[in-house]
Amino acid sequence: MAKTALLSIGDLAARTGLAVSAIRFYEEKGLVHPLRSAGGQRRFLRSDIRRLSFILIAQQLGLSIREIAEQLDRLPQGRNPTQRDWTRISKAIRSTIDARIAELERTRDRLDGCIGCGCLSLKKCQLYNPEDRAGLKGPGPRHLIDG
Amino acid sequence: MAKTALLSIGDLAARTGLAVSAIRFYEEKGLVHPLRSAGGQRRFLRSDIRRLSFILIAQQLGLSIREIAEQLDRLPQGRNPTQRDWTRISKAIRSTIDARIAELERTRDRLDGCIGCGCLSLKKCQLYNPEDRAGLKGPGPRHLIDG
DNA sequence: GCTTGAGCTCAACTTAGCTTGAGGTTGTAG
DNA sequence: CTACAACCTCAAGCTAAGTTGAGCTCAAGC
Numbered sequence A, B: 001m002a003k004t005a006l007l008s009i010g011d012l013a014a015r016t017g018l019a020v021s022a023i024r025f026y027e028e029k030g031l032v033h034p035l036r037s038a039g040g041q042r043r044f045l046r047s048d049i050r051r052l053s054f055i056l057i058a059q060q061l062g063l064s065i066r067e068i069a070e071q072l073d074r075l076p077q078g079r080n081p082t083q084r085d086w087t088r089i090s091k092a093i094r095s096t097i098d099a100r101i102a103e104l105e106r107t108r109d110r111l112d113g114c115i116g117c118g119c120l121s122l123k124k125c126q127l128y129n130p131e132d133r134a135g136l137k138g139p140g141p142r143h144l145i146d147g
Numbered sequence C: 001g002c003t004t005g006a007g008c009t010c011a012a013c014t015t016a017g018c019t020t021g022a023g024g025t026t027g028t029a030g
Numbered sequence D: 001c002t003a004c005a006a007c008c009t010c011a012a013g014c015t016a017a018g019t020t021g022a023g024c025t026c027a028a029g030c
Helices: A009-016 A020-028 A047-060 A065-073 A083-114 B009-016 B020-028 B047-060 B065-073 B083-114
Strands: none
Touching: A009 A020, A009 A047, A020 A047, A047 A065, A047 A083, A065 A083, A083 B083, B009 B020, B009 B047, B020 B047, B047 B065, B047 B083, B065 B083
């Protein structure tokens, strides 16, 4: 690790605690855009440490890689992210969390209304509301109920 | 669908809104235990409608198939589940939801402490607490950071 | 100038929760 | 009694978020 401004993938892994394979994966997903050395090796900017830290934090907050990518894509092109940028993103994330909490609370309340009822009727049970299920999950396991 | 007490997989699918393939999958995972006709076709009890409804509801509440199986396995062997059983299970689920909400709230509070800070330092950021990450996810994608 | 660790690519594997398809059988309506 | 829908069993495929391995190349120290 010569004292250039650029970091190898191993350096970056050491600094962030990430596995090398994970960093390559993140590049594939468009979360980082390293330069390449003459020989084809990845060369990262120092600011990428921060970028990767952000990814880790956002993941802890429950954001998917895709959601994180969207946030990062919104960073003004070509310049390094500032504190301001991170703050803006943090606020966006906060709304996401708030929404998630609200949804869980709604569910909990419905469950409370159901405890003791025990009906579990598809027609009557408040917990089982097909409209709530539609578009709940996005891609992945999908119930093709609405077809 | 003759007027026997037993339902074919198609009947059950029609009544629950589930795909036939999903019901077969649930059997494979031990969530239902249909009988078989002489020719090898599945024959379900009417009470399985309720069982499947429960699965759908529990999934909405965020329980995994495995967790649902655990709840269902606790039902007294050999008899049909009663309202009481469902109520007991519902209460168990409620604790799960409560825990999930609490965790999200904790996260939100930490995020609030961070908005405006913008440090995103792996050493200092409150959001990035390695101890919280350990064992957070169980199986699946795992960070091998702690190795 | 060579050896060796670090890096490269590409493909396959993991878990969860299913779907889709191929190829063959059952059961029931007419 | 036959036709055809519904059923059966595999096997393979999908997404997310990575890991692991094979087989090869790069770069840096001695």
